[in-house]
Amino acid sequence: MTGNDNEVANSPYTLQPTDNPGVSLVTCLLTQDNYSTWRRAMRNALLAKSKLGFVDGSLPRPTTSSTNEAAWIKGNSMVISWIFNSLHPSLHSSVAFFDTAGELWKDLEERFSQGNAPRVHQLKIEIVNTQQQDQTMSVYYTKLKGLWDEYGSYCQLPNCSCGAIKEYAAEREKKKVHQFLMGLNEKFNVVRSQILNTEPLPSLARVYGLVSQEERQQQLTTSKGNNLLEGASFASKRNTNTFNSRQLSGNRDVSKLFCDHCKRWRHTKDKCFELHGYPDWWENNRKGKGKSANSSRTSEVERVDYSPISGLSKEQYNQLMSLLSLENSKGIDSMANFAGLSHEEADWHG
Structure with missing residues (x-):
């Protein structure tokens, strides 16, 4: 591009193929409260188009004999259209009859610019x-x-x-x-x-x-905290439901329940430990009861060297104590078995 071409392109009278009256040079429309912002944006747009002289008075209208008069009229009309398109629709009627862009620009400044x-x-x-x-x-x-x-x-x-x-x-x-x-x-x-x-x-x-x-x-952090609260709330609700279900099952009459698998009463096949596995507490309870039973059975009667009962010899007294100890151990085993059975059945059903 030659020097003359640059001069023509930068001339305020030159209109580019993309310049047309329907274009809005700025995105912020002028309202009652944003004149300073709008004015700055509009000045920059007119500078980019080399048309600021039409509004600031630096490019007056040429005389009728000038060859630039027609170009000035076209440029002035284009600038008026650009300013009009950048105003809020409520302001259109008040600026529709201005003949020059300079007059329109000055009127907007006087109306909306504060001291x-x-x-x-x-x-x-x-x-x-x-x-x-x-x-x-x-x-x-x-x-x-x-x-x-x-x-x-x-x-x-x-x-x-x-x-x-x-x-x-x-x-x-x-x-x-x-x-x-x-x-x-x-x-x-x-x-x-x-x-x-x-x-x-x-x-x-x-x-x-x-x-x-x-x-x-x-x-x-807030998002993670909300997720933890939701998880805790879900776990609390689940535990509450589990507790309520255990209460309901604990109050239920299970004496008529029968397991078709192990042929035992007080539970059903869907809760049979032999099919579904024994819980951890089962073996501990069994070991505890076995230990108690063994200790009862293996406890030996302390033997004496003389009979404290008149009329019984030492051997007779020791035999009598052995018989009494045996009977006591049988009674203790029976009570333990009864208690263990009740506990196991209770645990069996939750």
Whole structure:
């Protein structure tokens, strides 16, 4: 592309094939409350199209004898259409009869642009009062950054070639960090303290990244905690149901139940230990009863060297004690067997 071609392409009178009256240059439509944002976005779009001169007065209408008059009329009409398409439908009727883009632009500025001092004061109040509350970190930061950017448009940094301007910009950055941290919820107190104790204080972008990382970690921990609570609730409900079922089976009359497999009473085939396996407590109970029985059987009567009963010899007395001990052991075994049977049957049925 030659120099002449570049000049033609960058000329405010040039319309590209993609330029048409139905295009909307910005995505944010102008309403009653967003003029500063809309104005900045629209200025950037017109600059990209080399058409800003039509609205800021730097490109007046040529005289009727000029060869550029027709091109100016076409460009002016195109800019009017672009501005019209970027307005909220409720504003269309109030701007439909402007003849030049400059007049339309000036009318919108007079209607919606607030004075610098009142708006700056309002922005400062909003920045100080902005809190995270129930917003996500992304929503909270985006809202706060929008206020900072608009406030910055009213407070431009002075042109300076010395190092003081860098220090001034760094102080503004620190002020934003503190404002951002002040609005965080209490659940970020730990990460906030860590950031404030860091020297030097991290940049705003770095601080946002650290807090966002903490937010994701807390969300993960909360999710795990909810899963544990759900599991505990399910286990508690299952244990309650099991306890209730055992109570019902314990109160049930099992005297008429009969097992077709082992031919025993007080249980059925579907609960027979011989088919389904013996529980751990079964062998322990059997060993305990066996040990008690063996100790009863193996206990020997202490023999004496004389008979304490008059008329009985030593041998007769010892024989009598042996007979009495034998009878006692039989009675104890019978009682133990009866008690063991009742216990086993109770355990058999849960």
